[in-house]
Amino acid sequence: MSFANNDGELIETLSKEYKEELVLFYTMNTYEYAKKLEKKGVRIYPYRKSFLLLFNGISFFKNAKIILVDNYFPELVLSKKATQYVIQLWHANGAIKKFGWEASDTQQRSLSDQRRFQKVYDSFTNVVVGSDEMAKIVLRSYRLNPQVILPLGIPRTDTLINNTNKNSGTTILYMPTFRSDWKSLKEIIDQAISVFGKFPEKNFLIRLHPTLKLKSSDVRLPNNVKITFDFLSNVFSQSCLLITDYSGVVFDYVLHNKQASVIFYCPDFVRYQENPGIQSQFFLEKIGPKTETIEELEQVLKSFDATVYQDRYTLFAAKWNKYNDGKAQERLLSYIKVLDQKR
Structure with a gap:
């Protein structure tokens, strides 16, 4: 295990x-x-x-x-x-x-x-x-x-199935994927937090890959941002929106949260495409907007309309969770x- x-x-x-x-x-x-x-x-x-x-x-x-x-x-x-x-x-x-x-x-x-x-x-x-x-x-x-x-x-x-959430949560969940280079991951997390702090009316939760541990003392957190180590089903139930990059957690999230939404924040997209590589068809699914800069992420959080992506989100959830x-x-x-x- x-x-x-x-x-x-x-x-x-x-x-x-x-x-x-x-x-x-x-x-x-x-x-x-x-x-x-x-x-x-x-x-x-x-x-x-x-x-x-x-x-x-x-x-x-x-x-x-x-x-x-x-x-x-x-x-x-x-x-x-x-x-x-x-x-x-x-x-x-x-x-x-x-x-x-x-x-x-x-x-x-x-x-x-x-x-x-x-x-x-x-x-x-x-x-x-x-x-x-x-x-x-x-x-x-x-x-x-x-x-x-x-x-x-x-x-x-x-x-996840037996505790399906029909979007009753209000928190925005941020879950970046594992990176062996902690320094680069920390930079990406800091960038995301800098954007989250501009939305004091919204609450954000950060949950990292289970092999990584991030303490509140490791970063400067605005009052509206917290770190959690809680089970996926629990944090999913609290959220209405997932922000991630290349994490496989998105496949679980769409199964559990039927009416929620996803935003992709990928500041290292070009580098990640080269190593380790990205499945060529994934971002063509367009289940949510892909952002590569803090400016793009901020703009999407200001004007995001989940209904634009809902049909593709639903089809994606069904296709990737067939069994x-x-x-x-x-x-x-x-x-x-x-x-x-x-x-």
Whole structure:
């Protein structure tokens, strides 16, 4: 587990079903969530090289019949057997930025690195998706056979579906995507905050990628801007408008907030197109205005008319959430039971 709350309570359900047979490996950024699961009876271990190698933690991977992952884990190359099932529960419901073979930095890696990447991709027995659109991207990005696609819906979206917001919130939510260069991300956040401060009559919430932590002391916040670490479903319910850039959170947002709106603030759009790259069709969807400067963002916030984009917003939500109907976890659990019975 590399993303907290990405499972949509699937881990708890599996724990009740399989008890001690379930073992959860967690990355350190999900420590708090893992400890909560431990208190509910889930057996947990840290996903660290020291534990995997020095304490033979890799044996859990080698001996497991079914492995669920939410990210790229190179250890799969060391442990994968023909009799094992590896189900990829990717941490995003859709994709704006490119990844895998489509990302520009992958093309710049050595041949040995590329072969290693593909070995990990080839270890996936199945990849769970919530739409045909995401399935196409997965197949291109991982160079996989179409038979690996499992169109069951994303388990996490069950919670979003069952707590659908019909736009009762009033807050504007800002969620920029992850960037490995913290300095450049901080500059972008500061720019956005400078615009938010010009609208004292509006309330703004900032929520960053779960692997990043931003404290109020790290930035100068106007009185109308706050930082939150709350669950997505909670912050979605408070909001009437999402401001983002290339974050996959937009696919969850349109599912949860049926009548809300999206603005894209992308000051590094040209650079991001080059590395890692942007899915060529995404911004052609035009579900909301794309701004690249603080002046453009300010102007859009002054005059934004959500009704102009509502029809495209609704079609986009339906297309990218075709299999997300609130029963994804139930279907996945049934599939896991079928695999388990093959032992």
